[in-house]
Amino acid sequence: MSDTPIRRSRLVVLAGPTAVGKGTVAAEVRRTHPEVWISVSATTRAPRPGEENGVHYWFVSDEEFDRMVAEDDLLEWAVVHKAARYGTPRQPVDLALASGHPAMLEIDLQGARQVRETMPDALFVFLAPPSWEELERRLVGRGTETEEERARRLATAEVEMAAETEFDVTIVNHEVHDAAEQLVALMEQTPTDL
Ligand code: 5GP
Secondary structure (H helix, E strand, C coil): CCCCCCCCCCEEEEECCCCCCCCHHHHHHHHCCCCCCCCCCCECCCCCCCEECCCCCCCHHHHHHHHHHCCCCEEEEEEECCCCCEEEEHHHHHHHHHHCEEEECCCCCHHHHHHHHHCCCCCCCECCCHHHHHHHHHHCCCCCCHHHHHHHHHHHHHHHHHHHHHHEEEEEECCHHHHHHHHHHHHHHHHCCC
16 A cells, blocks of 8 residues: 555636636536536525536525635635625635545636635636637627627626736637536646645
8 A cells, every 4th residue: 555645636716707608618527527526616696497506506595605704614705797696615625635636616707816815826727718709799699688788798808808817827618528628638737746
């Protein structure tokens, strides 16, 4: 038996502009690479059809979220789309890293900035759209929103795209499976002795 200590793995943080497909890429990693540990966030938003507590999110009340913040249980948290709070439970991340598993968070830009402050050794990956036109198409979708809403979404996306320079690596989301494979390849390349 080897008594080599388990090597603590490096955290990978996946972020990017709204509608770029972060959730879809994370779901593809989950499907094709079960060895990768992906954080399950807590959120105050209501579950959508098909979403399961503890699988897609931990669905919690406002009071429970307040408690997690007060007790410093969250590694980061943010209000997303001015609608609900989302946060990363700290302890499961620590356990996954300590056990040497490749570990990943899929969070918004505000959350990624907070993790950068507390865990600067993590690998920060920006998921970019193939082009601005493609992001615009995904953002404005069916075109059912008002002109004002459309302008607001595009203005937000422009600011979000400018955050790319804050990241260590960019993956372009041309195709979901490819993007997921590139992400996993990065995880495998980056074990460190932290
Ligand atoms: P949705 O409600 O569509 O599942 O997710 C909305 C947004 O919340 C996505 O941009 C996703 O990246 C972000 N998000 C999900 N979990 C977390 C989290 O734990 N922390 C932060 N900061 N953002 C999150």
